[in-house]
Amino acid sequence: MADWAIPQPRWLSLHARIRRITGRHDAEDLLQAAFQRFLERDRSGVRNPDAYLVRSARNLAVDQARRERHGAVAPSDGADVESVHCPRPQPDxxxxxxxxxxxxxxxxxxxxxxxxxxxxxxxxxxxxxxxxxxxxxxxxxxxxxxxxxxxxxxxxxxxx
The missing domain is CATH 1.10.10.10 (Winged helix-like DNA-binding domain superfamily/Winged helix DNA-binding domain)
Known part of the structure; x- marks a missing residue:
């Protein structure tokens, strides 16, 4: 499935585009995280992998900026930390x-x-x-x- 591997020049082009769009110094990390997401999902509906990677990296940058701006989310005063449900992965x-x-x-x-x-x-x-x-x-x-x-x-x- 070599068609999903990104050749070096295309990778660098995507990296430069993401860095330009997001203005973030960690564009290579964003691109790698986007690529990992891409590999982990059903790609049958993705017609333009480059556009998907750029959009995904941009979304990751926005999410990261929000987290940096707002900090970690703390439970509300009435919430019991023990009652928070954290689902386990299925055996398969x-x-x-x-x-x-x-x-x-x-x-x-x-x-x-x-x-x-x-x-x-x-x-x-x-x-x-x-x-x-x-x-x-x-x-x-x-x-x-x-x-x-x-x-x-x-x-x-x-x-x-």
């Missing part, structure tokens, strides 16, 4: 998530060491592209390319 959802995680682990093992390390620094440790570039003494562009390469490869790997 857990099974599918575990299978997807196993595929991702296997896919990560197939990446070259440098790309895997950069991808994991960003996705698991939450480092920004700039922080990774400084830590590894490479350019931010090189970090973007490695993360994009990993995402494209892993997307194809998981979808097969």
């Amino acid at each position: 959802e857990v099974l599918l998530a575990r299978q997807r995680l196993q595929k991702l682990r296997a896919g990560c093992a197939q990446l070259d060491a440098r790309t895997r390390d950069i991808f994991l620094l960003h996705r698991l440790e939450g480092l920004s592209y700039r922080d990774i570039a400084q830590r590894l003494d490479i350019s931010v562009s090189a970090v973007e390319k490695h993360v994009s390469k990993a995402i494209c490869f892993l997307t194809e790997w998981v979808m097969d």
Whole structure:
């Protein structure tokens, strides 16, 4: 399913568009979150994946701005925190998530060491592209390319 993997030039174009629209420094994070949403939903109704990704990233930026502006939502005075219902995932959802995680682990093992390390620094440790570039003494562009390469490869790997 290589048609859902985003080639590097298109990824950078989307990143630039999202950064321009949102004015946020974390545009790469917004794009990755939007891409993750895209992969997790039924894509049969999506006719223009690029437009979906841009709109989704914009919505994420708006949501984030609201959270930053208003802070965390506290329960009302009469609400009992213990009574808040937090539904558990269904067993089939857990099974599918575990299978997807196993595929991702296997896919990560197939990446070259440098790309895997950069991808994991960003996705698991939450480092920004700039922080990774400084830590590894490479350019931010090189970090973007490695993360994009990993995402494209892993997307194809998981979808097969």
